[in-house]
Amino acid sequence: MELAISVIVIFMILGAIYAIHASDILSAVIAGGIVGYSLVICFLLLKAPDLAIVQIVVETITLIIMVAVVLDSSRKEAYGKFDTQAWVTAATAVVILAILFWFLKEASAPLAPFGENTMRMADAYVNGAVDKTGSVNLVTGVLFDFRGYDTLGEATVLVTAVLGVLTILRIRGKK
Template sequence: MDLFLLILLVFMIIGSVIAIETKNLLSSVISVGVVGFSLSIMFLMLGAPDIAITQMVVEILILVILIRATITTDNTAIERHADTFSVISSLIFFGLFLIFAFLAVHELRPFGEPLMRVSKTYLATSAEKTGATNVVTGILLDFRAYDTIGEATVLFTSVVGAFVILRRRGRKHKRESDTEKVGILEDADIKKDFKGF
């Protein structure tokens, strides 16, 4: 079990490295999909079918959207500048990350034995308090419904943003102030102005 998880993890790391390094945008998107589907299998094996379903479905949706988006827009290969400053700074930050990760991992509890102070109560009383036999849904929509409202708000905001930025054409209201600012004069205005001369 642990060995299989390790193999999947290595597979995911290889997939993400390929996704960054490859020049072709389409194969990069497919490598991102590899990472997501391996993650979904891992969730399934660790006993979280709810998250596995969500991860798999969202991954499919994201793949479709990304492929559609990368095909319709210009494929531009980003040119790489081997800059000494960027290499040195990324090395420094990677070293810092390693130090802090080393310190933080020592503080973590061992794999598979999480600290469950609040969630013990949820697990014990979810079925009788909420009436839902799926504990995850019981927590999401009863104990933690506020968080779900936050998630719904995030989705709503993203839709509003996508529609505002990508809508077919801007709304044009002709106002008098606009014509004055730009200096566009109607024929009647020009005649009126020239009457004075």
């Protein structure tokens, strides 16, 4: 299974690199779709169907909206010129990436292998959720009962996003 996930991740990286360098924006958007749909397969392999449903629907709607936007505007990529400032930016990015990667390697060395939990909290959630919440689906039990605050925060984020969109995309003021 780790081999399959590695192959899919390599596929995702290729799609992301192509999306950056494509000269046609429509093909860049579709290459971005490769990343999203490969993530769906990853979620299914890791036995997370809840996340896979959300990811596949959101990816489809986002892709439709992006394709509609691209078809309405230009399909050509606007390239900037590569001067000294761009070189400095690229060098800084490479240095920061190297430092972050080193810290990630140092921090993840003492952790348990992938897929094994080290937290005592997880055992209590997995074993006692059906009795405590009455919900057979463990994910809903955690989302709406144990972690109700988090769900309230997510819903509030959505409301705030809608408020922002409605504020920005208004041409005429209300009388």
